[in-house]
Amino acid sequence: QVQLVESGGGVVQPGGSLRLSCAASGFTFSSYGMHWVRQAPGKGLEWVAFIRYDGSNKYYADSVKGRFTISRDNSKNTLYLQMNSLRAEDTAVYYCAKDSQLRGWGYWGQGTLVTVSS
Amino acid sequence: DIQMTQSPSTLSASVGDRVTITCRASQSISSWLAWYQQKPGKAPKLLIYKASSLESGVPSRFSGSGSGTEFTLTISSLQPDDFATYYCQQYNSYTWTFGQGTKVEIK
Numbered sequence: 220q221v222q223l224v225e226s227g228g229g230v231v232q233p234g235g236s237l238r239l240s241c242a243a244s245g246f247t248f249s250s251y252g253m254h255w256v257r258q259a260p261g262k263g264l265e266w267v268a269f270i271r272y273d274g275s276n277k278y279y280a281d282s283v284k285g286r287f288t289i290s291r292d293n294s295k296n297t298l299y300l301q302m303n304s305l306r307a308e309d310t311a312v313y314y315c316a317k318d319s320q321l322r323g324w325g326y327w328g329q330g331t332l333v334t335v336s337s
Numbered sequence: 338d339i340q341m342t343q344s345p346s347t348l349s350a351s352v353g354d355r356v357t358i359t360c361r362a363s364q365s366i367s368s369w370l371a372w373y374q375q376k377p378g379k380a381p382k383l384l385i386y387k388a389s390s391l392e393s394g395v396p397s398r399f400s401g402s403g404s405g406t407e408f409t410l411t412i413s414s415l416q417p418d419d420f421a422t423y424y425c426q427q428y429n430s431y432t433w434t435f436g437q438g439t440k441v442e443i444k
Binding site for chain 1: 338369371373375380381383385386387390392424426428431432433434435436437438
């Protein structure tokens, strides 16, 4: 069965950095694009970034462009999100999700909480 | 950027009620719309994709319709497990946008 497990969240000071990981299993990871989505406390969902199956193209929300970098290691079945220059408004639960080529996102991780605070 | 606007923001309903949630796109997205259900502390769950296709395993009381800029999610007979927050999501040309959510509460 498909499993996505995020890790790497925690408390970080404004201006700091953090790297999130999403370990994938139960499907051919190297065949699917992957997303990061976040949800600030008590707020709605915000798409953050997408990477194509082979890492050839990456797309970002304007709110994180230039600060966050999405990447993947298909040999390790792992997705990453490098977050730099963190701000208080980046505080959220971060989810990874499996893209299904226009059939919606049927698989999500459980989320990892990132708190940006001094 | 494409904006998605859901209405209402909150909906109070009783078990057995027919419930309709509307989602409007700021420009045409053809049928590239999905609906998700989210419960507190949990990841979203896919209900509908491509505006009207029911995801495998989702009860048939859920249905979606619409195209272009106006879409609806209908729950034909609200069940206790359906009290949750619902989000629409557009996907178009490598951008993805969610609506602000509709919370379905017990009346």
